[in-house]
Amino acid sequence: MEKGQILALIGGSGTGKSVILKLVIGLMKPDEGKILLDNQDISRLKGKSLKRLKERFGIVFQGGALFDSLTVFENVAFPLEEKTKMKASQIRNAVFHELARVGLTGEENKYPAQISGGMRKRVALARCLVMHPEIVLFDEPTTGLDPLTGKAVHNLIRACQKNLNFTAIIVTHEVPGIFSMVDRVAMLYDGKILAADTPEEIKGSKDPVIHQFIHAELEGPIVIK
Incomplete structure (x- = not known):
């Protein structure tokens, strides 16, 4: 994929989609093959080089992974306090800027349990973006949300x-x-990337596996377990 694109990684449950995210960010090492970023095999990085790589990434976890005991403000401020030498006033400005970006102005003093599921997803996004990542990995960012809230996210x-x-x-x-919101789609099946193309090409694919999955058909090569 090209810089500045959004890629959707799709496939059945348990096919390894989340594992790919861990491989990309360096939390796991591949058994074979390469992971190329800017023509560099990042799967071989160690030590400080791996640390610098991870600093380029941001992750929005499936459940949001917010700290229940921290307020919305404190959750977003957490990575700045832990990983930077910014002054308190700078952190405050950065946090309020990101909360405004995700539409949460005025919610900063609430705790995760006091806000909706959709708002918690937005807090997680703000916490990620406050570190200005070059690459953002989203692990099922709309899990547990109703269709309208999911679309809004x-x-x-x-x-x-x-x-x-x-x-x-x-x-x-x-x-x-x-x-409708991505530039490319990659379909993972049986441990391999079956196809990676534009959404239009994937939707029109004649491949029986892709067709069955996209259209949620019970009959086909994918066995429902």
Whole structure:
């Protein structure tokens, strides 16, 4: 994929989509093959080189991974306090800027349990973006949300990506709804990338596996377990 694109990584449950995210960010090492970023095999990096690589990435976890005992403000401020030498006033300005970006102005003193699921997803996004990542990995960012809230989160992700021009990989089961907001789609099946193309090409694919998955058909080569 090219810099500044959004790629949707789709496939059945347990096919390894989340594992790919861990491989990309260096949390796991591949048994074979390469992972190329800017023509560099990042799977071979260690020590300080691996640390610098991880600093280029941001992750929005499936459940949001917010700290229940911290307020919205404190959750977003956490990575700045832990990983930078910014002054308190700078952190405050950065946090409020990101909360405004995701539409959460005025919610900063609430705790995760006091806000909706969709708002928690937006807090997680703000916490990620406050570190200005070049590449953002989303692990099923709309899990547990109703269709309207899920679409709103997708639209917010796309708007932030257009504004900040980060590259993104989204692991998702929201098919084919996700197709309207991504540049490319990769289908994972049986441990391999079966296809990687534009949403239009994937939707029109004659491959029986892709067709069955996209259209949620019970009959086909994919065995429902």
